[in-house]
Amino acid sequence: MVDGFYTPLGRPFVKEEQILPHKDRRNIVVEYKGGGYDGCFWEWNHFMYDAKGAFHVLLATGYKGITDKETAENMLNSTYDRARFKVTEWDISDWWTMLDFVDGMTASFAKIVDKAMRKQGIAKLWGTCRYCGGVKQVRYMSQENWTGDGHGIAYFAKDLYCSEHCFEKEYEDDHEN
Numbered sequence: 001m002v003d004g005f006y007t008p009l010g011r012p013f014v015k016e017e018q019i020l021p022h023k024d025r026r027n028i029v030v031e032y033k034g035g036g037y038d039g040c041f042w043e044w045n046h047f048m049y050d051a052k053g054a055f056h057v058l059l060a061t062g063y064k065g066i067t068d069k070e071t072a073e074n075m076l077n078s079t080y081d082r083a084r085f086k087v088t089e090w091d092i093s094d095w096w097t098m099l100d101f102v103d104g105m106t107a108s109f110a111k112i113v114d115k116a117m118r119k120q121g122i123a124k125l126w127g128t129c130r131y132c133g134g135v136k137q138v139r140y141m142s143q144e145n146w147t148g149d150g151h152g153i154a155y156f157a158k159d160l161y162c163s164e165h166c167f168e169k170e171y172e173d174d175h176e177n
């Protein structure tokens with residue numbers, strides 16, 4: 001297949017060369033402002049078109065979380081809604097795009113999205129360690145910088161790191177003197 005590059009699932013990536021018509025979305029994760037608590041709070045939600053173009057809900061929270069394909073496609077087809085919900089489409093068949101996607105996400109959300117993908121057997125996410133820059137499957141990474149805001153997924157971590165070794169090394173470097 002394409003340059004012998006394989007997905008974490010072991011299937012070859014199919015790299016698309018252009019932005020495709022809606023019905024041809026493959027390996028695309030759609031990120032948008034979902035959630036909706038107390039009428040004002042939002043959080044990132046996700047759905048996905050798998051390698052065959054089938055629709056999957058990954059994370060849908062609050063009253064703005066999308067749980068069906070029709071609503072999803074109405075949003076994707078509307079320029080107004082795309083802007084309003086800050087829609088981003090991530091082609092995770094591209095390794096670097098996938099790493100950027102995970103990197104830009106709150107660690108706890110990366111964990112939830114990865115788990116939903118694995119549970120549905122459609123993909124696996126890899127992340128970058130904030131300390132050593134190493135790349136590892138998100139499921140085997142740890143989380144830190146916990147914070148809470150009392151809404152939605154109430155208690156979440158900002159960063160992923162690959163092992164206790166990295167965590168301890170950083171701590172020692174910080175406390176050398």
Ligand SMILES: [Zn+2]
Pocket residue numbers: 129130131132133134161162163166
């Ligand atoms: Zn590391």
